[in-house]
Amino acid sequence: MPAPIIKVDAISKSFGTFKVLDGLSMQVMPGEKLALIGPSGSGKTTILRILMTLEKIDGGHIQVDGEQLYHMERNGQLLPADERHLARMRQKIGMVFQLFNLFPHKCVMDNVTLAPMLTKGVARAAAEKRAMELLDMVGLADKAKAMPAQLSGGQKQRVAIARALALSPKIMLFDEVTSALDPELVEEVLNVMRKLAAETDMTMLLVTHEMGFAHDFADRVLFFDRGRIVEEGKPDEIFRHPKQERTQSFLKKIIAAGHRV
Amino acid sequence: MTQWSGYLGLILQGALVTIELTLMGSVLALIMAFLAGMGRVSRFFILRAIATTYIEFFRGTSIFVQLFWAYFVLPFAGLSLTPLQAGVLALGLNVGAYAAEVVRGAILSVGREQYEACTALNLGRWQGMRHVILPQALLVMLPTFGNNAIELLKATSVVSLISLADLTFQAQVVRSQTGSTLMPFLSVLIIYFALALIISWGVRTLERRMARGLDGVRV
């Protein structure tokens, strides 16, 4: 059995007096496709943001790819991570945001090549070649010179995916990447994600309200409620035979709201 | 009538000095604005403190006093400046303090999601600032920078107090030599106004060029 690529150990996180995550633990195996579902405010975004080092944790430990994320081991002691350690750890992780967060002043090509050139010292020619491959993969090879404002939401999100992939992370985090899109644009983004899942061995963590997609895409589903994992299992177990009462009522609500499971 | 052309020549010489002051003062102001504006948002307390002190001090004391210090007091500290140098120093530091707040505000106006995208792409603080935040902030700064430059242009007339022969100074000279008030003051009025128009036009052109593509319409 290989070692987990992500090991979250009893982490807690509060915003002010409000405890968002309370002793959360979870493990993710290399190459695993994980879906995080649960009611609004249950902490799904927060755990992704913590893994991307966009939020600090108040307690607990996280191991990514065999190394502490928020701590450094020095002479057998665990010290808080400094900026250099964090920068090194971030190379392993990429994130795609709900609202794309493209750089509006840069064309599609420059959005994709900026980080590889700056953080990995990749030469422009090589970075652009790789960017074209990625844009081709997400179906946007003809938009390389376009500005973000000229793209539809679905196209923007596909650029954002290509931009994150350009750094070749081992782990990709997707936070409700289709929920800001018009319904007819959702599928083109989901198709890219299916392709990614099929063609790469990247570890993927996906927060979503698209239960149908989560069912097809994920190897394992985690159901979050109030900052804890209430239930986890294979998609069929969670979606067809949920054991916990809270999971059942959440799924019932989702179906009543017209989502397909 | 022919003697007017000689006097007009004097006034145009003054205009050149004013333009020189405005350009050099603006360059210094721009440098100070970025240094202090970015210092204000630094994560280092000491940089924030220095930047804040500079800004508050130069906004809180008048440009006249600053100019007199630059020209009359600095020599006692062993630093003798020509009137032009003193003028550029006082104008640049003074307007730079106002423009620094513009830089700070513009940097803060860039959304948090842009900073987070930088972190997620593992850009360092400075890399993100240089390639992502500042280019977007610049567009926000530009219109106000235009106002600052015009303020600086108008403030250049204070240097006539340290006998630098700028536009205002020459107008006084012509007035006292000819006894005519209307001609010199009308000329300088028109010249100041024309210079201000040129600044506005230049900044607007720059703004249009930089905004190209950002809204998805103009390309």
Ligand SMILES: Nc1ncnc2c1ncn2[C@@H]1O[C@H](COP(=O)(O)OP(=O)(O)OP(=O)(O)O)[C@@H](O)[C@H]1O
């Ligand atoms: N920066 C913040 N400051 C204060 N409270 C926050 C902050 N970020 C998140 N929260 C709160 O933490 C809780 C968990 O937020 P989180 O975004 O992780 O939920 P979520 O499971 O992603 O929900 P959703 O499905 O609505 O996106 C929410 O109650 C939210 O209001």
Ligand SMILES: [Mg+2]
């Ligand atoms: Mg969320």
